[in-house]
Amino acid sequence: MSINIGISDSHREQIATGLGRLLADSYTLYLTTHNFHWNVTGPMFNSLHTMFMDQYTELWNSLDTIAERIRSLGHYAPGSYSQFAELTSLPDVPVVPPKAMEMVATLARGHETAARTARELFDLVGEANDEATADLLTQRLAVHEQTAWMLRALLEE
Template identity: 70%
Template sequence: MASAPAINIGISDDNRAKIADGLSRLLADSYTLYLKTHNFHWNVTGPMFNTLHTMFMAQYTELHTAVDDIAERIRALGFHAPGSYSQFAKLTSVAEETGVPKAQDMIRQLVEGHETVARTARSIFPIVDDAGDEPSADLLTQRMQIHEKTAWMLRSLLE
């Protein structure tokens, strides 16, 4: 059986590996935030229940799509995407929540989570830019925009 042809997309093997490593961290952060947001959707209580339940559902649904986009970009670069809890736990910068905080604390944690993911995306940008990897740059730009906007919207609930 013949092997697949080498990847020749105009990005060096070394740069593709560095980008895939960064995107793996972004994937882990995004998946961890997805899980946290889904947990909060299920467990939120209090006077803002309906608003937060609905908002959290929209946010975890968006994150569900995002993790697929990030993983597929890693694959397009020629690397395997991490896909287990243990891999994500090693790679993520988003703090896990195992308890059930009050609604206001859920909001605070999600603000921190979205800002963390935005910082991770931003930290990958220099290597992506230097490598001329426009598809990854576009993905990162979209992710930063979404996470910064979501953090702002959540932060507005705390004022």
């Protein structure tokens, strides 16, 4: 059945592609955050371990929302490690986990990157009058920008 939701085929495809990049960034950031939750050490262990759990839980819950928006636009959501590795803007983490404050800095940079990835789509979704995707992007931006700020605050002396 053809899709007729008031967004052109071309716009739906371009938006789905951009959301696929956001999904890949979000999944990569989720994996990194969960990795750091497991492997953090040092004097701030308890607070960082708990904070990372809150962050990876929020990221995990966002993945379904992003993927389902891609599906609503009539496209398949990326879902394999190889697809995510190809689409993400984020580097993979080293095999040996970094020290606690480098973990914090890595996650701050990751949230800033995800915010930029989301922000890149606004012109396109505005042109397509895709308010549902604009709303999703606004929500994701708020989370990524606030989380990046909180992580940066930990790095101040």
